[in-house]
Amino acid sequence: MKALRLLKGLAVCAALACAASAALAETWPMRTVRFVVPFPAGTATDLAARTVGQELQVKLGQPFVIDNRPGAGGSIAVMEVVRAAPDGYTLLFSSNSAISSNVALFKSLPYDPNRDFTPIAGVGLNALVLMVKGDFPAKDLAGFIAHAKAHPGKLTAGYGSSSSQVSISMLARMAGLDVVSVPYKGITQAVNDLLGGSIDFTFVDIGNAIAQAKRGALRGLAVTSLAPNALEPSWPPVATTLPGYDITAWFAVVGPAGVPADVVNKIHADISRVLAAPEMTEKFGAIGLVPQAMGPVQLKAFIADEIVTWRRLVKEANIEPQ
Structure with a gap:
């Protein structure tokens, strides 16, 4: 009972x-x-x-x-x-x-x-975009890789998320580059330092990348997704130059x-x-x-x-x- x-x-x-x-x-x-x-x-x-x-x-x-x-x-x-x-x-x-x-x-x-x-x-x-200053000597990803190889250990990259961190490291490994990576609390701070010249490149979410490119101070070289992004199809995928590269947030x-x-x-x-x-x-x-x-x-x-x-x-x- x-x-x-x-x-x-x-x-x-x-x-x-x-x-x-x-x-x-x-x-x-x-x-x-x-x-x-x-x-x-x-x-x-x-x-x-x-x-x-x-x-x-x-x-x-x-x-x-x-x-x-x-x-x-x-x-x-x-x-x-x-x-x-x-x-x-x-x-x-x-x-x-x-x-x-x-x-x-x-x-x-x-x-x-x-x-x-x-x-x-x-x-x-969301895809990310490889961004450099408007006066960076390279105009495309192949030129960027050639410039980085000609200046080993001289280029500094900033990242503000795991996606941007891995994007930088994957690019360096697949292209055989020697670059210095610097962590930030968020990509906004990395972009500010890129604008100020403290770093040489970063990977930015495509929405922010488009906004910065429209202002003219920064330039996009390539997108991390396998296919071009409809929002800005002029940016080719990194995979076009480095087959197998694919990072999507x-x-x-x-x-x-x-x-x-x-x-x-x-x-x-x-x-x-x-x-x-x-x-x-x-x-x-x-x-x-x-x-x-x-x-x-x-x-x-x-x-x-x-x-x-x-x-x-x-x-x-x-x-x-x-």
């Missing part, structure tokens, strides 16, 4: 928990939602988060706040989310850097992407471990509706992104695959984990 009463009690508790979770999902969001971003304002991740957040705010009637927390390779932002309540109100909006790439780039992390995240929604894709929303499935599905559905709106292709295009919705189950598998991929890329690029 005691066992039967215990089983009945457990069943009631489970039913109440399910009902509470469903009610929470139906009413999400009831208050401000925070997108924690591991990069400074003005970066591709920040602009993507703001674009999606603004659309969600209009459609759902609650504030979506962008909380930029750069530093420590993204770990500061990640731990802010990992330690948050799993209620769907504190979410990480990040590129692949903090979600998958860091596993390969750091000897140890204060978090485990497979254990500490609840995958919610894939958001979009991606963006996703994850929560801390333990976000109820009903809440996850509600957030994913709302984000997917935003991404499916016809105007989002234009809005994302303006910042160099291509919308790409992905559900929680697919995203979980994708993150696991990407961890394997980035371990391979980091190894191929001869990057020593920090």
Whole structure:
């Protein structure tokens, strides 16, 4: 009898928990939602988060706040989310850097992407562009490689994300270049130093690259994707000169471990509706992104695959984990 009463009690508790979770999902969001971003304002991740957040705010009637927390390779932002309540109100909006790439780039992390995240929604894709100052002596990638080979150890590159770091290292390895790499908290700072002449080149997300090229101070030489980018087809792929070169950044929303499935599905559905709106292709295009919705189950598998991929890329690029 005691066992039967215990089983009945457990069943009631489970039913109440399910009902509470469903009610929470139906009413999400009831208050401000925070997108924690591991990069400074003005970066591709920040602009993507703001674009999606603004659309969600209009459609759902609650504030979506962008909380930029750069530093420590993204770990500061990640731990802010990992330690948050799993209620769907504190979410990480990040590129692949903090979600998958860091596993390969750091000897140890204060978090485990497979254990500490609840995958919610894939958001979009982004290519990077090799950028130099307008007065750089080379006019194309072949000329850049020739110039770098003629000045071994003299060219300095800046990076502000795992994608830009690996882009530089892969270029150096595949082309046989000797360059010096300098880390930055975000690509915006690297671009500023490129403009100021402190570094010689960097890889910039294509939205920022187009904006800088239009101003005339910087010039794009090649794009990291396998195919030319529709936003600026005049920039050839690096792979045209270095076959097999292919690096694409991606963006996703994850929560801390333990976000109820009903809440996850509600957030994913709302984000997917935003991404499916016809105007989002234009809005994302303006910042160099291509919308790409992905559900929680697919995203979980994708993150696991990407961890394997980035371990391979980091190894191929001869990057020593920090």
